[in-house]
Amino acid sequence: MNAIILSAAFGVVMMLCSFLIKNKSNFRHIASVALLILLIGNIADTYGYTFFAIDTHGMLQFNRFGLLFNSIAIGSTLLYVLLTGKEIENAGMHVAEYFTLILFVLCGVTLLSAYNNLLTLFLGIEIMSIPLYILTGSDKRNMKSNEAALKYFLMGSFSTGLMLMGIALTYGGTGTFSLEVVRNAPNMYKGLVSFLEILGLLFLLVSMAFKVSAAPFHFWTPDVYDGAPSVFTSFMATIVKAAGFIAFIKLCAVRMAETESVVDWKMIYAIIIVATLLVGNITAVFQQSVKRMLAYSSIAQAGFMLFTLISLNDMAYEGILLYSAAYSLATIGIFAVLVKMKDYTFDGYNGLAKTQPVLAATNTVFLLSLSGIPLTAGFFAKYYMLAAVVKTGNYTWLVITGVLFAAVSVYYYFRVIQAMYFKEGNAETTTIVPSFKYGLIALAAIIILLGIFPTLLLRWLYF
Amino acid sequence: MPIQYYIILAACLFCIGVAGVLTRRNAIIVFMCIELMLNAVNLMLVAFSKMHYAAAFATDNASTAGTDAQLFVFFIMVVAAAEVSVGLAIIVMMYRNIHSVDINFLNRLKN
Amino acid sequence: MILLTLDWAFIIEKLILIAIVVSASLVIAMYATYAERKVAAVMQDRRGPNRAGPFGLLQPLADGMKLFFKEEIIPNSSNKFLFIMGPALAMLTAMMTSAVVPWGNKLEIFGTTVSLQIADINIGILYVFGVVSLGVYGIMIGGWASNNKFSLLAALRGASQVISYELAMGLSLIALLMMTGSLSLKTIVEEQMKGGWGGILGWNIWYQPLGFLIFFVCAMAECNRAPFDLPEAESELNMGYHQEYSSMKLGFYLFSEYINMFISCAIITTLFFGGYDMPFIDESSMSVNMAALIGIVAFMAKIFFFIFVFMWIRWTLPRFRYDQLMNLGWKGLIPLALANMLITGAVILARQGF
Amino acid sequence: MIALFLILLPLIGGLATFFAKSNSGAKNISLFVSLLTLLLVIAGISGIFGSSLNFYDSAWITPLGARFTIGLDGMSKMLCLLTAISFPVVFGVVYNNKYPQPASFFGLMLLLQTGLMGVFMATDCLLFYFFWELALIPAYFLCSIWGGDKRIKVTFKFFIYTFIGSLLMLVGILYIYFKTPDHSFALTSFYKIKLSAAEENFAFLLFFIAFAIKMPVFPFHTWQPDTYEQAPTPVTMILSGVMVKMGLFAVLRWLVPVFPAASTHFSHIIILLSVIGMVYASLIAIRQDDLKRLIAYSSIAHIGLMCAAIFSAQQIGIEGVMIQMFNHGINVIGLWIVAEVIETQLGTRKLSELGGLASKAPALAIILVVMALANIALPLTNAFVGEFMMFNGLFRYNVWMAAVAGISIILAAVYTLNMIQKIFYGETTVVTDGAIDLAMGTKIILVVLVVLVLALGIYPQPILQLTSDTVAAVFSKFHS
Amino acid sequence: MTLLNMFLDTAAANSAANYLPIGIQIFFAIGFVATMLVLSNFMGPKRKTSDKLETFASGIETHGDARQPMAIKYFLVAILFVLFDVEVIFFYPYAVNFKELGWAGFGEIVLFVAFFLAGFVYIIKKGALNWED
Structure with a gap:
């Protein structure tokens, strides 16, 4: 609860700051402090100190899993703001508003991590999405940004429409918006009901697949991620996406699982996963721009996160948290470096190791993490995902498919490493201040630390 | 009137909306189709609300079944309003840059 | 089919009532134009219309006829369909609002009880707001379809003005609703009849003076009445959004304004001045029909008074500048209405006890 | 504790080397660290501080x-010793070479050593996997940054x-x-599992492919000659001398004992593949003109034999593998050193461009001959013992397989002697005219290796003793 | 949940038939408007000239299409109206059930008003409603 209220309140404060404070660079510091307080508030919540006791009639349900995810999301955002705050300032005219919107997005994220009712799911998704539409289009004079915003908006609201239809139909079938359905309630429309519910769940599945850009509903992602200002792509592709997964997983774990006897959901998930992995990885291989490659790779990573849907056991829950953290941190790092580059193509990175060794080294760590090489957090993230599925004893073929695609992903991640280290060139960057380098080093250190001791993060789930 | 009529009407509106989104090229029309979808959902929710209320009313006079769906409709309206404002702003922004609201125009720009 | 099972007597009863209400509002609107000119004349020390009929009483009729027989012009560059739709919509919305106003209590004719309200629906106020909002379309479509720069500008101004004041209007009523706890206009009227001192003390105006003031101002702005007649300011915009219109289409625009004024006054009366409640008279002691008649008379009297006030203001105050208008609406009335709402809520709750 | 330090020492040393300012600083640190590691390994093996x-x-x-969980058992001791010997040897040989960014080069080398040590010592499977990958990453960077012209593509394939x-x-x-x-x-838990035949075969294949690629066994070998050729020679030494042993080691530690039934089930096909690989690699080696490629293919042939010997499931064969793992490491490193000396001195490694070196560089010639003879397993050289035992094992498993594998011995003699002849005899060419003999430091290192070759050829008992526990364990698993 | 009980209780007694008169009135109004339009169409004279069919611009010639981008202010007002009007809608169910909800509900509505005002102050300070420029 703390995180939801505080993020909304800070959002409003930030919004008011936009005209109360004149100095542009102060916004970044205010936002950082706000995020820090938010993080502390959320951790306090984890330890049972809830500042605001509001009866939500069971619409929200706070558990360790959600709270830990909040911490990850807020922490990642904090690092994101610390690392790329300067770029956010340069993204456009309305600096304070960007931070406001980021805080509002976090409000949506925190709602999604706690929702226990389709109403709160819907609200969370929307509170998260609407600010993003604006952020995507924040580069007002840039056609690509315009296009991205329009596409994102149209696709986003279309999927919202589908989601609402799904919710309406499931409501028609069950008579409740709550996630858990009491099945033994007397119902007049028995014959009609189960059909409505299944249809509704299918709609929900499709719309959530849209939101997390799982194939075959991924087509908007590359254009949007490519067109949006890079700083905001970084935010969209990481924290927001992870939150979408958290929501998706909860939905599947409760609502879909209840109707497992009627529909073989897992088979559908498996098909989606394979399609997502296939599309994301194969298309990423052919990209020339690192930003676009990252867009496709985010689809590919989505495929891995979707493994949770198949397994849905303790290990999967631990894994998705670790995956969110690993993926978010690494991607934030890569984008932090990317926005400093003058040329976003692979060739633009040529020889970065010579001109900016620290950037190259940390970027390598991030890329290794994304490819899932041991000693980085990404390895354990993938490890948990795979292990959780193997644990169920079924779908081993899916796991093998997964690892083969992981090997494919190495191809395009390593192209960046190759460009940085092995190719001749003179990669140009904008000015790099020392504090930025220290930030990157700290981020890389966190990733490596999590790669050796994943329990440092996961122990927050159990104490 | 039997509740099925409302549901069928809502379903039809929804399908029109979906078809519009998928086939039309004018951003504003696409957007209106999306709004149509949302309103179809509203109608459907209200219909279901009545349906469940009637079902519950038969056994329990004091039942509050169905209230939540009406509540939901309120939230959909609010969110739709927020979406409208953002969406229209985006479309206006695009119109100011390229003097067109044709979705395909953007794809043409890319090549 | 549900239609077949309907009580046809009910439909006929309603149809007659509708016909009476609509034609009454049309007639009153017609004579409002006459009254306007007379009031203006009195204020400016002139005679006003006095040629057609005694005291010029047939003047509105002559005006109507004239509009009827004028040539109808649809400019070439306009959008034909929308050009016709605009005034039609304006007129339609003006005629629809009267459906939920309780004109009186009830009549007993041939043993059947006839309610003097066309439709007593439980969300009466929301219905009014809904229909009034549609009026914006009339202005906007008319102005846009004309494809004339003045019309379009006027339509934009008009639309902005109407929607801006609608906000404050909506907010101003919330305090009132907190007191009555119902959205039905009939219930609101009945609540007001319970007050002391002959019923007068029950009127909402005593409890909601601020709310009334805001609502009154907004109602004037909604009707595009001076001093809020920016959309048709002759000196700036020729004639406003309907400058391309002629014949009956122009008539519809002008007419709908007067109908709106009448209905606005009816609603103000209903909400704040006890509706069809005649003070100092105990309706329950007399026959139903008599009570209803007195009610109607009282109601009309109050309405006419407000129509007069509208005109009085029109011919007294100068027109706002556009920025003043918007500032008043957004920065003045909205915060006031919010404050009014919160204070009312706090006071009511405090009186209820903590 | 020694085990832990065997990992920590190269790790810390490697990280420290990254920050070395000068060329010689990096070299000295890394040489010092690797020698310290060697001492530590010897201490561990001798058990003077308690086992x-x-x-x-x-x-x-x-x-x-x-x-x-890490530990030094027989096989680990032997392979750690090999690793610990290899690195100082390599550092010593390249001491006078100039590399761009020497700090990174030597730092990565030490990290590679960390990975290798870890692989050989880990008795926890996840840890094993960790080190397995950790050994790969530095190798990748080493080959890609300091390798030949086609390095990026080739290394990436690898x-x-x-x-x-x-x-x-x-x-x-x-x-x-x-x-x-x-x-x-x-490891102990893994040894205890009970699986159905189908499950076991499935899991076996998943493991085996990984190890087969690493060893490499035909047909998974295609990365190997290219990589050996393109990698900088010091890295090639480690790759072929130590890193391929990872595959063999993993088979012996993690594959065969965990899936004994599946190992038996698949032994035919694996041995067949290995034998085909041996003959194939030998045939190709004959046609090679590039010295490095020649050694690379010969290495494939040797590894094939070791792989076949393991799956022949004979005690003597496995004992032979143990001996040969160590000896092949020594021999092949020796060969690479010679190749490195020739390449740095003459700037080419094409056999067709070389000739008449024996007269110019007699010491080099003698040492190369000894190494080459060891490579074809002539009696009195160390490889003879191992190969003899392996063939023995293979023979007991299947006569025909052994016979076909035997062909590769003959072929090995053909290409090795051909190589010696082309390099050392005949007329001197333009390239070899200015050749001089070995430098003192390199000579000492090579002499040490030659001594090792001959000593182990005559008295292989220490290695047999060292690894007897492992052999027994593996063998017992095979027939349980 | 008590918020909408009121709606439902009355809704139970209130069927679609209550709205029937409104439907009738719509038909009546449409009929009236259509008749008038058609009638006036027949009654008036029809002497159209090209000058008459031009749009009127105070006697000067008209230039181009009127439908050009307008000041963004109007658009902004429309958007703000949509947003704030929807917020206002939330007050209505509250107002109706205000007495039952008591102080707790009042506290929540104060919070809601606070958010409302935050947005309101924001748009004013940002100059969204400045017309004097």
């Missing part, structure tokens, strides 16, 4: 059942091959992990 120090166990990721293999192995590890009774990654 309990050879094991280290601490909690790691408790919820997963993974522990940081990387992808190995990575696919290790990912499949990861699936296998997980598969087994969830079958272990106590959900643990410990």
Whole structure:
């Protein structure tokens, strides 16, 4: 609860700051402090100190899993703001508003991590999405940004429409918006009901697949991620996406699982996963721009996160948290470096190791993490995902498919490493201040630390 | 009137909306189709609300079944309003840059 | 089919009532134009219309006829369909609002009880707001379809003005609703009849003076009445959004304004001045029909008074500048209405006890 | 504790080297660290501080059942010794070479050593996997930055091959992990699992592909000649001398004992593949003009034999593998050193451009001849003992297989002698005219290696003793 | 949940038939408007000239299409109206059930008003409603 209220309140404060404070660079510091307080508030919540006791009639349900995810999301955002705050300032005219919107997005994220009712799911998704539409289009004079915003908006609201239809139909079938359905309630429309519910769940599945850009509903992602200002792509592709997964997983774990006897959901998930992995990885291989490659790779990573849907056991829950953290941190790092580059193509990175060794080294760590090489957090993230599925004893073929695609992903991640280290060139960057380098080093250190001791993060789930 | 009529009407509106989104090229029309979808959902929710209320009313006079769906409709309206404002702003922004609201125009720009 | 099972007597009863209400509002609107000119004349020390009929009483009729027989012009560059739709919509919305106003209590004719309200629906106020909002379309479509720069500008101004004041209007009523706890206009009227001192003390105006003031101002702005007649300011915009219109289409625009004024006054009366409640008279002691008649008379009297006030203001105050208008609406009335709402809520709750 | 330091020492040393300012600084640190490691290994093997120090166990990721467990048993001791010998040797040989960014080069080399040590010592499967990958990453960077012209593509192929293999192995590890009774990654738990035949075969294949790529066994070998050719020679030495042993080691430690039934089930096909690989590699080696490629293919042939010997499931064969793993490491490093000397001195490694070196560089010639003869397993050289035992094992398994494999011995003699002849005899060419003999430092190193070759050829007993426990364990598993 | 009980209780007694008169009135109004339009169409004279069919611009010639981008202010007002009007809608169910909800509900509505005002102050300070420029 703390995180939801505080993020909304800070959002409003930030919004008011936009005209109360004149100095542009102060916004970044205010936002950082706000995020820090938010993080502390959320951790306090984890330890049972809830500042605001509001009866939500069971619409929200706070558990360790959600709270830990909040911490990850807020922490990642904090690092994101610390690392790329300067770029956010340069993204456009309305600096304070960007931070406001980021805080509002976090409000949506925190709602999604706690929702226990389709109403709160819907609200969370929307509170998260609407600010993003604006952020995507924040580069007002840039056609690509315009296009991205329009596409994102149209696709986003279309999927919202589908989601609402799904919710309406499931409501028609069950008579409740709550996630858990009491099945033994007397119902007049028995014959009609189960059909409505299944249809509704299918709609929900499709719309959530849209939101997390799982194939075959991924087509908007590359254009949007490519067109949006890079700083905001970084935010969209990481924290927001992870939150979408958290929501998706909860939905599947409760609502879909209840109707497992009627529909073989897992088979559908498996098909989606394979399609997502296939599309994301194969298309990423052919990209020339690192930003676009990252867009496709985010689809590919989505495929891995979707493994949770198949397994849905303790290990999967631990894994998705670790995956969110690993993926978010690494991607934030890569984008932090990317926005400093003058040329976003692979060739633009040529020889970065010579001109900016620290950037190259940390970027390598991030890329290794994304490819899932041991000693980085990404390895354990993938490890948990795979292990959780193997644990169920079924779908081993899916796991093998997964690892083969992981090997494919190495191809395009390593192209960046190759460009940085092995190719001749003179990669140009904008000015790099020392504090930025220290930030990157700290981020890389966190990733490596999590790669050796994943329990440092996961122990927050159990104490 | 039997509740099925409302549901069928809502379903039809929804399908029109979906078809519009998928086939039309004018951003504003696409957007209106999306709004149509949302309103179809509203109608459907209200219909279901009545349906469940009637079902519950038969056994329990004091039942509050169905209230939540009406509540939901309120939230959909609010969110739709927020979406409208953002969406229209985006479309206006695009119109100011390229003097067109044709979705395909953007794809043409890319090549 | 549900239609077949309907009580046809009910439909006929309603149809007659509708016909009476609509034609009454049309007639009153017609004579409002006459009254306007007379009031203006009195204020400016002139005679006003006095040629057609005694005291010029047939003047509105002559005006109507004239509009009827004028040539109808649809400019070439306009959008034909929308050009016709605009005034039609304006007129339609003006005629629809009267459906939920309780004109009186009830009549007993041939043993059947006839309610003097066309439709007593439980969300009466929301219905009014809904229909009034549609009026914006009339202005906007008319102005846009004309494809004339003045019309379009006027339509934009008009639309902005109407929607801006609608906000404050909506907010101003919330305090009132907190007191009555119902959205039905009939219930609101009945609540007001319970007050002391002959019923007068029950009127909402005593409890909601601020709310009334805001609502009154907004109602004037909604009707595009001076001093809020920016959309048709002759000196700036020729004639406003309907400058391309002629014949009956122009008539519809002008007419709908007067109908709106009448209905606005009816609603103000209903909400704040006890509706069809005649003070100092105990309706329950007399026959139903008599009570209803007195009610109607009282109601009309109050309405006419407000129509007069509208005109009085029109011919007294100068027109706002556009920025003043918007500032008043957004920065003045909205915060006031919010404050009014919160204070009312706090006071009511405090009186209820903590 | 010694075990832990065997990993920590190169790790810390490697990280320290990264920050070395000068060329010589980096070299000195790395040489010093590697020598210290060698001393530590010898201490561990001799057990002068007590053998309990050879094991280290601490909690790691408790919820997963993974522990940081490392230990030196017979086979580990032998391979750690090989690793520990190789690195100072390599550092010594390249001491006078100039590399761009020497700090990174030597730092990565030491990290590579960390990975290798870890692989050989880990007795926890997840840890094993960790080190397995950790050994790969520095190798990838070493080859890609300091390699030949086609280095990026070739090394990437190498990387992808190995990575696919290790990912499949990861699936296998997980598969087994969830079958272990106590959900643990410990070696002992893995040894205890009971699987149905189908499950066992499935998991076996997942592991085997990873190891087969690493060894490499035909037809998974295609990355190897290219990589050996393109990699900088010091890295090639480690790759072929030590890193391929990872595959063999893993088969002996993690594959055969865990899946004895599947190992028997697949032994035919694996041995067949190995034998085909041997003959094939030998035939190709004959046609090679490039010295490095020649050695690379010869290495494939040798590894093939070792792989076949393991799966022949004869005690003598496995004993032979143990001896040969060490000896092949020594021999092949010796050969690479010679190749490196020739290349740095003359700037070419094409056999067709060389000739008449014997007269110009007699010491080099003698040493190369000894190494080459060891490579074809002439009696009195160390390889003879191992190959003899392996053939013995293979012979007991299947006469025909042994016979076909025997062809590769003859072929090995053909290409090795051909190489010696082309390099050392005949007319001197333009290239070799200015050749001079070995530098003193290199000479000492090579003499040490020659002494090792001859000593182990005459008295292989130490290695047999060292690894007897492992052989017994593996063998017992095979027939349980 | 008590918020909408009121609606439902009355809704139970209130069927679609209550709205029937409104439907009738719509038909009546449409009929009236259509008749008038058609009638006036027949009654008036029809002497159209090209000058008459031009749009009127105070006697000067008209230039181009009127439908050009307008000041963004109007658009902004429309958007703000949509947003704030929807917020206002939330007050209505509250107002109706205000007495039952008591102080707790009042506290929540104060919070809601606070958010409303935050947005309101924001748009004013940002100059969204400045017309004097």
